[in-house]
Amino acid sequence: xxxxxxxxxxxxxxxxxxxxxxxxxxxNHNSMYWYRxxxxxxxxxxxxxxxxxxxxxGEVPNGYNVSRLNKREFSLRLESAAPSQTSVYxxxxxxxxxxxxxxxxxxxxxxxL
Amino acid sequence: AQSVTxxxxxxxxxxxxxxxxxxxxxxxxxxxxxxxxxxxxxGLQLLLKYTTGATLVKGINGFEAEFKKxxxxxxxxxxxxxxxxxxxxxxxxxxxxxxxNKLIFGTGTLLAVQP
Numbered sequence: 001x002x003x004x005x006x007x008x009x010x011x012x013x014x015x016x017x018x019x020x021x022x023x024x025x026x027x028n029h030n031s032m033y034w035y036r037x038x039x040x041x042x043x044x045x046x047x048x049x050x051x052x053x054x055x056x057x058g059e060v061p062n063g064y065n066v067s068r069l070n071k072r073e074f075s076l077r078l079e080s081a082a083p084s085q086t087s088v089y090x091x092x093x094x095x096x097x098x099x100x101x102x103x104x105x106x107x108x109x110x111x112x113l
Numbered sequence: 114a115q116s117v118t119x120x121x122x123x124x125x126x127x128x129x130x131x132x133x134x135x136x137x138x139x140x141x142x143x144x145x146x147x148x149x150x151x152x153x154x155x156g157l158q159l160l161l162k163y164t165t166g167a168t169l170v171k172g173i174n175g176f177e178a179e180f181k182k183x184x185x186x187x188x189x190x191x192x193x194x195x196x197x198x199x200x201x202x203x204x205x206x207x208x209x210x211x212x213x214n215k216l217i218f219g220t221g222t223l224l225a226v227q228p
Binding site: 004031040041042043044045048050058090092094096100101102103104105106107 | 122147149154155156157158159162203214215216218219220221
C-alpha cells in the first residue's frame with residue numbers, strides 16, 4: 001500500500017517551459033488536492049477535486065491547470081512556467097468530502113530558472 | 114473568513130523539556146482542527162485532529178492538543194521533547210459544514226530540539 005505517490009521528485013525548468021506533475025493514490029479516496037508550499041507561507045491550495053470528474057479552484061490557481069484522469073490520478077500542469085512557481089508541490093487525498101483527514105504525498109521540488 | 118495563526122515560526126527546546134506550539138483560529142462557528150507534522154524532505158503526516166466531543170485530543174508520538182472555544186485556540190503540547198520531534202508543525206482548520214474538504218493551514222512552526 002503506497003498511499004499517495006508523486007512524480008517527479010525534483011525538476012528544473014526554464015521560464016516558459018511546460019510540465020505536468022503526476023499524483024496517484026491507491027486508497028480508493030474520492031477527493032484529491034494540489035498544494036504549494038513556500039517558506040513562511042504554509043501550504044496553499046491550488047486546485048482540488050471533490051470527486052472523480054470534478055475540479056475546482058483553490059486559493060492560488062493562476063498559472064496552473066489540473067486533470068482528474070480517473071479516481072486514482074490527479075495531475076497538475078504548468079503551461080508556461082515562471083520563476084514565481086518555484087516551490088514544493090504536494091498532492092493529497094481524502095476519503096470523502098467532509099472534514100476528512102488528508103493524506104499527503106512526498107512532494108515535488110520544482111525550480112524555475 | 115477562516116484563518117489560522119501560529120505564534121512563533123521557530124521554537125527551540127531542550128531534550129526532555131515541555132513542547133508547546135501555539136495555534137489560534139478565527140471562525141464564526143467551531144471548526145474541525147488538525148495538527149500535521151512534516152519531517153525534513155517529507156510530506157505532511159497527521160498528528161491529531163479535533164472534530165466534536167472531548168476537547169482534549171491525543172495523537173501520535175505522545176502529542177496532545179486541547180480545543181478551547183473561549184480562547185479560539187488549539188495548542189499542541191508534549192510533556193517531554195525527544196530529538197526525533199525536530200520537525201515543522203502545521204495547524205490547520207476545516208470549516209464545519211463546508212461543501213468541500215478544504216483545509217486552511219497556518220504558516221508553520223519549526224521545532225528544534227537541543228541535546
